[in-house]
Amino acid sequence: MSSFKQSSRSVFSDRSMLAFEYVPKELVHRDNEMQRLFAIISPLLETGGRSAALTGGVGTGKTSLAKRFCTDFSDYAADRGKCVEFAVVNCRQKASNPAAMLKILRYFDPHFPDRGFSVPEMLEILRNHIRNRECHFVVVLDEVDVLARRSGTDLIYNLSRFEEDSVGGRKNLSLILISQHLPAEFLDEAILSTVKRSNTIHFRPYNADELYDITMQRAALALYPGAVEEEAIHLISEIAAEKGDARFAIELLETAGMLADERGMERVGVEEVRSAKAETYGLITADRLAELEKHKLLVLLAISRIIRGRIHVTTGELEKEYGAVCEEHGEEQRGHTQFWKYLNDLEILGILDRRISGKGQAGNTSLLTIRDVAAEDLSEAVKSILSGKK
Ligand SMILES: Nc1ncnc2c1ncn2[C@@H]1O[C@H](COP(=O)(O)OP(=O)(O)O)[C@@H](O)[C@H]1O
Ligand SMILES: [Mg+2]
CATH class of the missing domain: 1.10.8.60 (Helicase, Ruva Protein; domain 3)
Incomplete structure (x- = not known):
């Protein structure tokens, strides 16, 4: 007999509705954003490929809206006798060009091998798939700034100019780029000219x-x-x-x-x-940590190592430990100003708490602490995310 008590009742009727991946049928208060995305993308049915960018902070509905849009738009197209298919790539999980391409190709061929093809070869294979199916294909690159930072912008460029050079070719691929930052912060001119400023939709908090x-x-x-x-x-x-x-x-x-x-x-x-x-x-769920850039994670790893059993550490101590952690991870330590920016961001996210030190101590010293998670747990969580980011 099991020793678990089966609780007699629960407030939940269907907890899967609270799951991370669940996309609601209707996105409340996002009609305008949805309409704008439709206005930008829908001409593809007549004229060929389009691109749009969605930007805004965490939890503003970017990912859900893009997914809901793609599903609904593909139904809308089908009602008009047109075929639109789509693939969503989370670039934080697929943070290299080959990994992102693999995810796209597996939409067409779930058994596509995970090695043996270069990115240009993979692009050629994608081209063939799209030609053979006579379908328009929408690629959503979610958290695309992570891909740009880690792997450069070549793949994004190639996708944004897909088939533009084919003879009489009609662009049968559209691109939706999602990130917390404005495209101008991580893309170069060549791509920006495709994703025009007017095609960017900003999601307010x-x-x-x-x-x-x-x-x-x-x-x-x-x-x-x-x-x-x-x-x-x-x-x-x-x-x-x-x-x-x-x-x-x-x-x-x-x-x-x-x-x-x-x-x-x-x-x-x-x-x-x-x-x-x-x-x-x-506040501090694994999902949230997984969204942080690498050096912020290194800062958290550093603090989780030196704060065990202590109430707080000084910024000076932390910066030193952060240097040590960088070295162990083969990363170049970021400069002082950047380090302060990380602390600021982590504070805004509610992960770090910072206060100016009491009297008698150097004026610009801050004391740092973490409140909402045990040092050991934070360290374990960060390590597992870092090992996945290799
Ligand atoms: N307008 C909305 N209506 C209903 N649920 C929403 C809305 N915006 C966001 N959500 C929900 O909030 C969570 C975070 O949204 P998400 O799309 O992942 O945000 P982002 O990609 O901007 O970080 C998801 O569970 C999503 O379903
Ligand atoms: Mg998202």
């Missing part, structure tokens, strides 16, 4: 009212009717509005729901939300 509606929508899908108090959803949306991040709101809803279950309650109330926030499971 959500305000509390918008997050309220987003959280309500998700609660209706994932929890039983009446299983969450309206006030609890208000509190979730207020907390998440600090960063305008819908993902955080959904994570809070899930954690608060789990706490309600643990406490044997029938509904999620504000206290469960507060506890969920305190657990900060919402």
